Amino acid sequence: MENKQSIETRHQDAMCTNEAEVQHPFWHNLKYLVVGIAFGIVFVKAEIISWFRIQEMFRLQSFFMYGVIGTAVVVGMLSVWLIKKYNIKTMSGETIKFEDKTFSKGQIFGGLIFGIGWAITGACPGPLFAQIGSGFLVVGVTFLSAVAGTWVYGYFREKLPH
Amino acid sequence: MIELIKQPWHWAVAGAIIGLTVPTLLLIGNKKFGISSSLRHICAMCLPANIPFFKYDWKKEIWNLFFVVGVLLGGIIATQFLSNPDTIVIADSTKASLSALGITDFSNLMPSDLFSVENIFTLKGLFFFVIGGFLVGFGTRYAGGCTSGHAIMGLSTLQMPSLIATCCFMAGGFFSANILLPLILKLF
Numbered sequence: 077m078e079n080k081q082s083i084e085t086r087h088q089d090a091m092c093t094n095e096a097e098v099q100h101p102f103w104h105n106l107k108y109l110v111v112g113i114a115f116g117i118v119f120v121k122a123e124i125i126s127w128f129r130i131q132e133m134f135r136l137q138s139f140f141m142y143g144v145i146g147t148a149v150v151v152g153m154l155s156v157w158l159i160k161k162y163n164i165k166t167m168s169g170e171t172i173k174f175e176d177k178t179f180s181k182g183q184i185f186g187g188l189i190f191g192i193g194w195a196i197t198g199a200c201p202g203p204l205f206a207q208i209g210s211g212f213l214v215v216g217v218t219f220l221s222a223v224a225g226t227w228v229y230g231y232f233r234e235k236l237p238h
Numbered sequence: 239m240i241e242l243i244k245q246p247w248h249w250a251v252a253g254a255i256i257g258l259t260v261p262t263l264l265l266i267g268n269k270k271f272g273i274s275s276s277l278r279h280i281c282a283m284c285l286p287a288n289i290p291f292f293k294y295d296w297k298k299e300i301w302n303l304f305f306v307v308g309v310l311l312g313g314i315i316a317t318q319f320l321s322n323p324d325t326i327v328i329a330d331s332t333k334a335s336l337s338a339l340g341i342t343d344f345s346n347l348m349p350s351d352l353f354s355v356e357n358i359f360t361l362k363g364l365f366f367f368v369i370g371g372f373l374v375g376f377g378t379r380y381a382g383g384c385t386s387g388h389a390i391m392g393l394s395t396l397q398m399p400s401l402i403a404t405c406c407f408m409a410g411g412f413f414s415a416n417i418l419l420p421l422i423l424k425l426f
Contacts, residue, residue: 082295086295086299088291089291089380108263108308112307112311112312113308113309114259115259116312117312118252122248122249122251126348128332132332134415138332144256147253147254149393153394153396155258156264156395166266180382180399182380183381183399183400184403186377187377193369196418197371198348200384201273202306202386204371205310207313209311209316209317210316214354214358215353217367218371221375222277223281224371228372230278230289
């Protein structure tokens with residue numbers, strides 16, 4: 077019962093709740109570390125973490141970021157379509173389930189707020205980590221501030237329109 | 239080969255690899271791609287402060303923290319071993335507009351005019367690190383996801399709310415880059 081409540085809480089405002097049916101030993105998490113490393117390398121090598129790329133994108137002065145996000149969405153869509161069509165299972169044989177997201181006003185208000193921050197910092201949460209790794213240690217302050225922002229959201233969540 | 243890797247990668251290559259992260263995470267462990275949630279798990283881990291929103295078993299989501307630590311390590315590896323020897327190519331029009339706003343350093347991925355340690359306790363630091371970062375953390379959680387969760391994972395699974403969120407990310411960004419940012423930069 078307690079577990080159920082924990083899952084429900086976790087599900088609030090989350091893109092996903094990853095409640096795997098199959099439990100794995102702890103070292104299985106290293107898989108995600110490896111995927112993360114590949115992801116971080118792409119971020120730096122395609123210069124997606126650059127503040128300048130974000131300015132180009134929002135000033136409509138370069139196609140680059142639109143190309144990246146557009147390609148990623150198309151590849152993601154095709155992959156998900158294939159997984160659904162052929163009912164492809166995970167490595168450990170689990171069925172892959174997709175849940176529908178429900179609409180909330182948060183997607184509008186929060187989306188606008190994040191967009192404003194994105195253009196200022198030149199980073200969404202992923203690139204924040206890669207920027208720090210790339211040697212821009214000062215972005216550590218941005219990161220701590222982002223954690224603080226998340227915390228403050230959690231604190232005022234019940235009072236905000238959803 | 240290594241010379242080719244050291245060059246900046248084409249958008250189609252980067253986009254394809256980022257897109258492939260979606261099925262990779264699904265297939266290796268039924269995980270839905272999302273990054274901003276890591277900030278929430280850090281709150282739940284370090285300072286839940288009895289706030290209901292942070293009272294859950296964050297250990298169940300520890301994969302997400304492994305993932306973002308990987309992103310950080312990837313940043314180190316790419317910069318230390320695979321870094322592009324040439325300076326970054328920025329659109330001339332962007333360079334011109336930013337120069338007019340007082341940005342002088344176009345040699346690196348981030349302009350040192352803004353993103354340097356000396357700026358931490360200045361007005362620049364307040365805007366670009368403290369306020370900017372706060373908006374990113376607050377906004378992504380309020381929206382229920384960021385570029386990865388909504389724009390990539392959400393659109394890949396054809397979620398209408400994610401399309402709305404993505405449009406709002408872009409609208410906020412257009413407003414911020416074209417109207418707010420020039421005002422902020424004029425302060426210095």
